[in-house]
Amino acid sequence: MKVNRRPLRKHYQRERFDLILHNIGRHIKLTVQEEKTFTGMLEAKNLKIRDFLLRQGEVCQFETFIVKGCLRMYSTDEEGVEHVVLIGIENWWICDLGSFLGSHPANYSIDALENSEVMMISRENLEQLYTRVSKFERFFRILFQNAYIAQQNRTNQDLTLNGKMKYLSFLQKYPTLDQRISQRQIASFLGITPVFLSMIRRKIVSRSFVKLV
Amino acid sequence: MKVNRRPLRKHYQRERFDLILHNIGRHIKLTVQEEKTFTGMLEAKNLKIRDFLLRQGEVCQFETFIVKGCLRMYSTDEEGVEHVVLIGIENWWICDLGSFLGSHPANYSIDALENSEVMMISRENLEQLYTRVSKFERFFRILFQNAYIAQQNRTNQDLTLNGKMKYLSFLQKYPTLDQRISQRQIASFLGITPVFLSMIRRKIVSRSFVKLV
DNA sequence: CGTCTATTTGAATGTACTCAAAAGCGGTGG
DNA sequence: CCACCGCTTTTGAGTACATTCAAATAGACG
Numbered sequence: 001m002k003v004n005r006r007p008l009r010k011h012y013q014r015e016r017f018d019l020i021l022h023n024i025g026r027h028i029k030l031t032v033q034e035e036k037t038f039t040g041m042l043e044a045k046n047l048k049i050r051d052f053l054l055r056q057g058e059v060c061q062f063e064t065f066i067v068k069g070c071l072r073m074y075s076t077d078e079e080g081v082e083h084v085v086l087i088g089i090e091n092w093w094i095c096d097l098g099s100f101l102g103s104h105p106a107n108y109s110i111d112a113l114e115n116s117e118v119m120m121i122s123r124e125n126l127e128q129l130y131t132r133v134s135k136f137e138r139f140f141r142i143l144f145q146n147a148y149i150a151q152q153n154r155t156n157q158d159l160t161l162n163g164k165m166k167y168l169s170f171l172q173k174y175p176t177l178d179q180r181i182s183q184r185q186i187a188s189f190l191g192i193t194p195v196f197l198s199m200i201r202r203k204i205v206s207r208s209f210v211k212l213v
Numbered sequence: 214m215k216v217n218r219r220p221l222r223k224h225y226q227r228e229r230f231d232l233i234l235h236n237i238g239r240h241i242k243l244t245v246q247e248e249k250t251f252t253g254m255l256e257a258k259n260l261k262i263r264d265f266l267l268r269q270g271e272v273c274q275f276e277t278f279i280v281k282g283c284l285r286m287y288s289t290d291e292e293g294v295e296h297v298v299l300i301g302i303e304n305w306w307i308c309d310l311g312s313f314l315g316s317h318p319a320n321y322s323i324d325a326l327e328n329s330e331v332m333m334i335s336r337e338n339l340e341q342l343y344t345r346v347s348k349f350e351r352f353f354r355i356l357f358q359n360a361y362i363a364q365q366n367r368t369n370q371d372l373t374l375n376g377k378m379k380y381l382s383f384l385q386k387y388p389t390l391d392q393r394i395s396q397r398q399i400a401s402f403l404g405i406t407p408v409f410l411s412m413i414r415r416k417i418v419s420r421s422f423v424k425l426v
Numbered sequence: 427c428g429t430c431t432a433t434t435t436g437a438a439t440g441t442a443c444t445c446a447a448a449a450g451c452g453g454t455g456g
Numbered sequence: 457c458c459a460c461c462g463c464t465t466t467t468g469a470g471t472a473c474a475t476t477c478a479a480a481t482a483g484a485c486g
Contacts, residue, residue, distance in 0.1 A: 097361065108369075130351070134347060140358070141354035145310060145314070151365055155371065159404045182433090191371065195433085195475075195477095196473090197433095198434055375441070376441080397463095405442070408466080410465095411464095415466080
């Protein structure tokens with residue numbers, strides 16, 4: 001029994017990085033040495049629901065990869081209303097990049113909507129990484145490219161769709177997320193009030209009820 | 214007289230690329246040879262107002278740098294209403310990246326709001342460039358990073374501000390653009406109707422009139 | 427079980443839109 | 457250079473989508 005323990009533990013240690021290495025492996029191929037350089041720079045963190053990773057006004061110190069769970073990035077306006085700019089789940093990166101890169105106070109807060117597990121890399125380490133393993137320039141080029149495309153498409157939807165259509169589009173794009181997070185968060189992400197989202201859902205439900213009968 | 218012609222012409226040729234090389238020089242330092250590799254891949258084009266660079270449904274073949282003038286990228290919905298996702302001026306890059314990278318039909322059209330001058334690079338050439346001069350991975354990493362940040366901030370404003378505040382914020386961010394393009398385009402960019410923008414401006418103007426008296 | 431927060435529901439309100447018509451502006455051709 | 461045409465902007469009236477406020481209900485957590 002005892003002898004089995006160590007290999008198991010070792011296996012566990014490797015698994016910690018499996019998801020993030022796989023995420024990166026979709027775009028660049030790393031040698032074992034490069035993987036080590038990279039994982040050595042990572043800081044793991046467990047978050048309980050409602051724990052903060054960043055508060056509006058602080059300087060964002062880390063670019064963060066979500067291993068497990070769900071986080072949101074949002075701003076709070078003068079009236080205290082929260083506006084969710086980004087919802088991230090497993091395999092997503094989340095960061096107030098403006099603050100992270102410019103070392104100025106963050107426009108956004110980041111907190112956990114579920115108990116979560118993340119891997120973080122500091123700005124100094126990331127800069128180091130770019131110079132030591134320049135493939136990472138490529139990786140993040142592709143990452144930000146895709147993020148930019150997605151964000152542009154969201155802007156397009158914001159311009160094009162009304163509340164109901166935005167919600168239906170949300171359901172299509174993130175089918176699992178609807179069950180995982182509160183309507184309040186979804187409403188804030190869509191740019192409508194929770195009250196209005198509730199009305200939208202009532203209409204949709206009664207519609208599909210009619211369809212079923 | 215004759216002898217002066219060639220140097221002059223040479224000088225002109227170099228100037229064609231001055232702006233784009235300067236744009237790139239903000240983030241990476243190129244050798245003369247690398248500059249040549251790059252500029253050799255560029256295709257220059259002059260656009261008259263209302264000329265198309267890309268039509269919704271075509272495949273976007275180029276990443277485009279704006280040397281002079283003003284272009285917009287927009288989608289057209291089922292009712293024929295246009296929604297402006299991006300307005301680009303001198304020193305900006307414009308492209309339907311999703312279409313460009315995935316070679317699928319574009320969601321957006323791109324056309325000129327002013328007579329314009331652009332430099333374009335094809336996808337094959339850009340891929341070549343990444344492998345031959347890997348500094349460009351870094352350049353575009355930074356470019357897309359900044360574009361993503363800007364787009365996220367726009368999303369935040371769309372969630373936070375009403376029509377009037379969006380317009381005021383637009384005036385602050387792009388003070389010169391207000392004079393250069395039509396209200397129709399501005400309204401479409403802000404996600405409001407031209408009629409409503411006209412009302413907003415009337416209110417703002419009467420306000421500042423009161424202030425002056 | 428009790429407390430706290432999220433969701434639902436309804437009524438009144440507000441912000442922004444549609445429709446329609448008039449006025450303004452810019453470009454073109456006679 | 458003026459007149460006309462087409463497009464943009466303005467203005468007003470009526471309407472629709474979405475919000476606010478308030479109260480009731482439902483759910484989650486200790």
